[in-house]
Amino acid sequence: MPELPEVETRVREMRPLCVGRTIVGVRLQWARHVEPLLPSEFEQQILGQEILAVERRAKYLVFRLSRQDLLIHLRMSGDLSVVASGTPYEKHDHTTLGFDNHTELRFNDARKFGRATLVASAEQFTAHLGPEPLDPAFTAVVLYQRLQNSNRALKPLLLDQTFLAGVGNIYCDEALFASGLHPLRLASSLSEQEVALLWQNIRQVLWDGIARNGASIDWVYRGGSQQHHFAVYGRTHQPCLTCGTPIQRLVVGQRGTHICPQCQPSG
DNA sequence: AGAAATACCCGTACGC
DNA sequence: TGCGTACGGGTATTTC
Secondary structure: OOOOHHHHHHHHHHHHHHHOOEEEEEEEHHHHHHOOOOOHHHHHOOOOOEEEEEEEEEEEEEEEEEOOEEEEOOOOOOOEEEEEEEOOOOEEEEEEEEEOEEEEEEEEEOOOOOOOEEEHHHHHOOOOOOOOOHHHHHHHHHHHHHHHHHOOEEHHEEEEEEEEOOOOOOHHHHHHHHHHHOOOEEHHHHHHHHHHHHHHHHHHHHHHHOOOOOOOOOOHOOOOOOOOOOOOOOOOEEOOOOOOOEEEEEOOOOOEEOOOOOOOOOO
């Protein structure tokens, strides 16, 4: 369940392993990974291009290539790694890019939700997305104005990538809890004070996630400890860390939602 | 037009 | 044990 912090973690991990590499080989095991291009088109276009930079926009990893941009979205279960050429393939290694130094970038994606999109311009491709929550330009005032313009419930709005880019279900629940806001509150009903708190907490939970290298959650089924450091997400029926009230799970906009009914009054 | 619901996937957890 | 089923999650697409 990579959200902004998990994607940012991968960006930082991939950057030193990918920048400066030239793509000399392609292996596609799942054609739809590269839609809307056909595998043959994808391969023909990407071969020979050098990776100039690795960046992030929303939940996309952006690989700046010689002539194009490659955007990788991990969706639910995707993960990236760079391994030595010849390393045996893992079960769900669907897309592999071979580099000029005997290493390979492997896109493992158990649920096949991810995408590797080759485009002329990442900016154009992501133009419809909302502001970056960690960008200095994203101020509390900007958030307040955007919330004022909406009649929707708070949570579905925060998850709408055209409203705000990079926040997913987990960090959304965490930010709302930290702000004492009920997920069904009407966006435009928030006071300036409430928005200021929400703005601060959105950024805080994201920064915290990045600081922990996105390792707070067992996202992509990496074996071992399933420990996480969240206050409400995944803590249904467990006591609220603030007041002890059992955490409730409800469904908001089709999404599992975790709240403390005491700390996040619906009224 | 805008908002809500559905489709896309499959590993996992659960019930019988 | 093994089979069947519900569930989750981000976003493009479809429906309301």
